[in-house]
Amino acid sequence: MNALTRSARADLFRLRRWPAFWVIVAAWLLLNAMFGYVFDFVTYTSGNSSFSNQGETRAELLASLLPSGVAHILPQGMPLFGGAIMMVLGAIVAGNGYGWGTWKTAFTQGPSRTATMLGSMWAVVLLVAGLVVVTLLTDVGMSLGIAGLESQAVSWPGAVDLLKSFGAALLVMEMWALAGYFLGTVARGPALSVGLGLVWALVIEGLLRGVGASLRAVAVFTHFLPGTAAGSLIGSIVGVGGPDPTPGILDTLSATRALATVAVWIVVLPLASLWLVRRRDVA
Numbered sequence: 001m002n003a004l005t006r007s008a009r010a011d012l013f014r015l016r017r018w019p020a021f022w023v024i025v026a027a028w029l030l031l032n033a034m035f036g037y038v039f040d041f042v043t044y045t046s047g048n049s050s051f052s053n054q055g056e057t058r059a060e061l062l063a064s065l066l067p068s069g070v071a072h073i074l075p076q077g078m079p080l081f082g083g084a085i086m087m088v089l090g091a092i093v094a095g096n097g098y099g100w101g102t103w104k105t106a107f108t109q110g111p112s113r114t115a116t117m118l119g120s121m122w123a124v125v126l127l128v129a130g131l132v133v134v135t136l137l138t139d140v141g142m143s144l145g146i147a148g149l150e151s152q153a154v155s156w157p158g159a160v161d162l163l164k165s166f167g168a169a170l171l172v173m174e175m176w177a178l179a180g181y182f183l184g185t186v187a188r189g190p191a192l193s194v195g196l197g198l199v200w201a202l203v204i205e206g207l208l209r210g211v212g213a214s215l216r217a218v219a220v221f222t223h224f225l226p227g228t229a230a231g232s233l234i235g236s237i238v239g240v241g242g243p244d245p246t247p248g249i250l251d252t253l254s255a256t257r258a259l260a261t262v263a264v265w266i267v268v269l270p271l272a273s274l275w276l277v278r279r280r281d282v283a
Helices: 002-016 019-046 058-065 067-073 078-099 102-109 113-149 159-187 190-212 216-222 226-238 255-279
Strands: none
Touching: 002 113, 019 058, 019 078, 019 113, 058 067, 058 113, 067 113, 067 159, 078 102, 078 113, 078 159, 078 190, 078 226, 102 113, 113 159, 113 255, 159 190, 159 226, 159 255, 190 216, 190 226, 226 255
C-alpha cells in the first residue's frame, strides 16, 4: 500500500508539471463551454435559430442555460467529445511512460510492477475526478453569469438530479480515461494509442451502430461496447432530445444495463492493463 501511494503521488507530481496535461484540460473546458453555453447563448441573444437549439423557443433556450439546467448540461458532451479527450489523456500517460523509459526504470529499480501501474492509474482516476468537479463548477459559474446578465431569478436543480448527473459524468469520463490507458499499454507509445482511441471513439463505434440497424448480430455486439454504454447512461439522465440528439447520446440500453456495462469496463480495463504489464518484458 505504501508503494502504491508513493507511485500515485509521483505520477500526480509528474502530470501536474506536464504541459500536455494542462492543454488537455483547457481543451475540454473550452469545448464544454462552447457547446454547453456559448453557442446557445449566442443563439438566444441573436434570436436566430441554429443547429444548437434544436427548435427550442427563446424562453426554453434561456431556461436551459440557467442554474436550474446545470444537471442537464453537465454530462451532455462527455459520452463522445469528453470521452475522446479523456482517452487521449489516458493514452499519453501510459504511452509516454514507455517512450521516455519511465516504466523501464521504475520496473527495474523501483517498487513492483503492480504497485507502479496501480499507482499510475489511481493518479489518472483522481485527476479525471478533479476535472469533472472543475467542469461542474465552470458550468455553475457560466449559468450564474447568464442569469445575472438576463436578470433572471436563480434556482438550482434538485440534489438527486444533480447527484445522478455528476455520478454518470464521472463514471463515463473515468471509463474512457482507463480505456486510453489500456491502449497506451498495448501500443507502448502515445502516438498509435491516441490514434486508435480517437478512431474508435469517433468513427468505428458509430459505424458499427449504423450497421447494427440492418444486422441483428452486430447490433447485439454494439450493446457491449463502451461508447454505447456511455451514451445510453447519459441518455437515461438527460434524454435523447428529439430527432437530432446531441452526438454520442443514445437510448440503446436501459439505465441499469448501461450502468452495469460502464462499471464492468471500469473494472476490466485496469485489470487488462495490469495483466499486460506483468506478462511482458519491460523493454
